[in-house]
Amino acid sequence: MAQLQLQKVDNFSELDIKNPDHFLIVRVLKTWRRAQFNNPSRTYSIEMILLDQEDNRITASCLSRFLGLLQNFFVEQNVLCIQKPILGENTGNWRYIDHPLKVCFNSDSVVSIADNWSGTEHGFSFVDFERIIKHKVSKVESIDxxxxxxxxxxxxxxxxxxxxxSKKITVKLQDLSGMKIFVTLFDQYCDEMCQYITEHVELTHFPVILQFGKFSVYKGRYSVSNAYDGSLLFINTDDVKEIAAFRDSFTAIFEGQTSASFSSISKSMHYSLESDFLTITDFCNTAEVDxxxxxKDLIVMGTIKFIDPKWFYMACNxxxxxxxxxxxxAExxxxxxxxxxxxxxxxxDAFPRFKIMLKVQDQTGTVDLIMFEGGAKQVIKKTAIDILGPPPPAKTADIVEVLPQELQELIDRKFAIKISVKTFNINNRYRTYTVAKITDNPVIMRSLDNKHNSEQVLSLDGSDTTVKDCMAFSENNVTPESVGNALKVIDSEKDSEGVKRNLSDIYDVDDLSITNSAKSRSNSSGKCSTSCSEGEEQLQVKLITPKVEK
Structure with a gap:
C-alpha cells in the first residue's frame, strides 16, 4: 500500500529533488564498478545508466555500503521498480548523460524486479557521421x-x-551514405573487437554499435572512442534488431562492391609489431626494392639521410x-x-598533415620513401598540427622551407621500416614508396641485424650476393638506365610541389639533369643521351660515379 503513496515518474525530466518519494520503472542499460581512489581492489560504488519507458536516460550510483542485496538487481537489461531513490547532482566536465541529476540509493530505497516494461530494449540515440565530421556533436555527453x-x-x-x-585498436566505420569515421577502442573494448575478428576471419566487413561513446576535439581534429568503462559495444548480433536492420541495408546499398574493397580487417588484426617486422613481412635491401x-609489403632497415623541407600539405577535414x-x-x-x-x-576546413619525402640508406644503396601522418606519428609522437598550430595561415604553407626540430632529429637515425609497394609503383615505375610502419624498437633492430647481417645480402630471388659483390662495379659497367630509374620523378598527385628531392639536390654534381629511362641512350663514357621528340633539345647527363670500396 505504501507504493500507492509514491509519485510515479515515467519520464526522468519529471524528477523533482524537492520530493523524495518517487516511484520509477527503469531498465538497466549499463553497469560498471568504480574503485576506491586509494585502494583499487575495493569497490567505492556501482555506477549505472538507466532507461525510462519514454527512451530518456539517466545515470545512477549506489555506494558500496548501501549495496547489500541490491547488487543482485543491478544487472544489465533487468527491468527494475525503484522506490524512494534519492537524487544527487550530476557533476563533472564530461558526463555520460547530460542530465542535472542522477539517481542514488540509501537505506530507505527499495528495489525489485518489474515485469510491466513498455519501453524499448536499448534506447539508442544514433548520431549521424556528418555531424561528427563537422564537429556538431555535444562534447559534454556520450553519443551512440x-x-x-x-x-x-x-x-x-x-x-x-x-x-x-593499456591497449587499443582503431577501426574505420562506414555509414549508409558512404561517410567514414575512425573509432578507437581501448582495453576491454579492444579485446572484444579482436576476439570477434579472431573468431570470424572469413568476414571482410560487419556492423557494430558503440553506445555511450566519447566525442572530443583536440587541435581541430575530432576523436571518437569508448568512454572509460561505461560504453557498450554490440558486434554483428541478431539479438539487436538495429544491427540486423543496418546489415541488411548496407548489403543492399553496397552489394555492387567487391569483397576486395573490405579485405584488410582480419589481415593485420593479430600481428604484433615484432611478428610483423620479424616473421610475417619479407625483408628486403634497399637496392632490391625497385x-x-x-x-607487396616489405621490411627495409636503414638510416634516414635526407628529408625534403616541404614536409606537410593542407588537407580537407x-x-x-x-x-x-x-x-x-580579404580572406x-x-x-x-x-x-x-x-x-x-x-x-x-583545412588543416596540415604530414607528407614527408625522405631518403633511407643501407649498405646496398638508398630508397626514396614518403611518410604520411600515421607513419610520422609513430616516431615523432606529434601531428603536423602540433608542430604548426591549429590552423596555420594559408600563406604559411608556401613559405615554410625549414625542417622543424622534430624532423631534423630523425636524420642520421636508423630505423626498421615497413613499406608498401603498390600497383601504381610498378605500372608507372614510380620509385617512391609509402611508409606503412616505422620503428627503432631495439629488440626488432637487433633481431633484424642478426638475421640479415651486413656481410651477406639475400636477394629476392633467393640467390646469395655479398656486399663486396654489390660494390664491385665501375663507371663503365653502370648503364644509364639505372641512373634514369633513380632520377625519374612521377608525382601521383600531379603536383610538382609535393615530389621528392632529386639527386641533384643532394650530390655536388655540376652537370646533372633528369633523364627518362624509357628513352634510348648512348653508352659513351661517362655520359648518356636521350633521343628527343621534335623541338626538344637533347639532354646530356653526366653519370654519378660511385665511390669504389678499396
Whole structure:
C-alpha cells in the first residue's frame, strides 16, 4: 500500500529533488564498478545508466555500503521498480548523460524486479557521421553510433600517463551514405573487437554499435572512442534488431562492391609489431626494392639521410585530400579537390598533415620513401598540427622551407621500416614508396641485424650476393638506365610541389639533369643521351660515379 503513496515518474525530466518519494520503472542499460581512489581492489560504488519507458536516460550510483542485496538487481537489461531513490547532482566536465541529476540509493530505497516494461530494449540515440565530421556533436555527453567496420588497424600496446599498461585498436566505420569515421577502442573494448575478428576471419566487413561513446576535439581534429568503462559495444548480433536492420541495408546499398574493397580487417588484426617486422613481412635491401614485380609489403632497415623541407600539405577535414586555396584579398578560401566533396558542395576546413619525402640508406644503396601522418606519428609522437598550430595561415604553407626540430632529429637515425609497394609503383615505375610502419624498437633492430647481417645480402630471388659483390662495379659497367630509374620523378598527385628531392639536390654534381629511362641512350663514357621528340633539345647527363670500396 505504501507504493500507492509514491509519485510515479515515467519520464526522468519529471524528477523533482524537492520530493523524495518517487516511484520509477527503469531498465538497466549499463553497469560498471568504480574503485576506491586509494585502494583499487575495493569497490567505492556501482555506477549505472538507466532507461525510462519514454527512451530518456539517466545515470545512477549506489555506494558500496548501501549495496547489500541490491547488487543482485543491478544487472544489465533487468527491468527494475525503484522506490524512494534519492537524487544527487550530476557533476563533472564530461558526463555520460547530460542530465542535472542522477539517481542514488540509501537505506530507505527499495528495489525489485518489474515485469510491466513498455519501453524499448536499448534506447539508442544514433548520431549521424556528418555531424561528427563537422564537429556538431555535444562534447559534454556520450553519443551512440552505428556503422560497418570496413578497416582495422593492428592491436597495439602503450603506457598511460599513470604508467599503466593499456591497449587499443582503431577501426574505420562506414555509414549508409558512404561517410567514414575512425573509432578507437581501448582495453576491454579492444579485446572484444579482436576476439570477434579472431573468431570470424572469413568476414571482410560487419556492423557494430558503440553506445555511450566519447566525442572530443583536440587541435581541430575530432576523436571518437569508448568512454572509460561505461560504453557498450554490440558486434554483428541478431539479438539487436538495429544491427540486423543496418546489415541488411548496407548489403543492399553496397552489394555492387567487391569483397576486395573490405579485405584488410582480419589481415593485420593479430600481428604484433615484432611478428610483423620479424616473421610475417619479407625483408628486403634497399637496392632490391625497385626490382619488385608485384604489389607487396616489405621490411627495409636503414638510416634516414635526407628529408625534403616541404614536409606537410593542407588537407580537407572531410576526406583528407589535398586542398587548393584562393586569395581574394580579404580572406583565404580553401576548396577540396575530391570529386565527392565537389559534388556535395561541402564547406570545408583545412588543416596540415604530414607528407614527408625522405631518403633511407643501407649498405646496398638508398630508397626514396614518403611518410604520411600515421607513419610520422609513430616516431615523432606529434601531428603536423602540433608542430604548426591549429590552423596555420594559408600563406604559411608556401613559405615554410625549414625542417622543424622534430624532423631534423630523425636524420642520421636508423630505423626498421615497413613499406608498401603498390600497383601504381610498378605500372608507372614510380620509385617512391609509402611508409606503412616505422620503428627503432631495439629488440626488432637487433633481431633484424642478426638475421640479415651486413656481410651477406639475400636477394629476392633467393640467390646469395655479398656486399663486396654489390660494390664491385665501375663507371663503365653502370648503364644509364639505372641512373634514369633513380632520377625519374612521377608525382601521383600531379603536383610538382609535393615530389621528392632529386639527386641533384643532394650530390655536388655540376652537370646533372633528369633523364627518362624509357628513352634510348648512348653508352659513351661517362655520359648518356636521350633521343628527343621534335623541338626538344637533347639532354646530356653526366653519370654519378660511385665511390669504389678499396
Amino acid at each position: 553510433i552505428i556503422g560497418e567496420v570496413v578497416w582495422s588497424s593492428a592491436k597495439s600496446h602503450f603506457n598511460t600517463t599513470t604508467n599503466q599498461d 626490382s619488385v614485380t608485384e604489389p 572531410w576526406c583528407m585530400m589535398k586542398v587548393e586555396k584562393s586569395d581574394n584579398g 583565404v578560401i580553401y576548396s577540396c579537390t575530391s570529386e565527392e566533396c565537389i559534388k556535395e558542395k561541402r564547406v570545408i
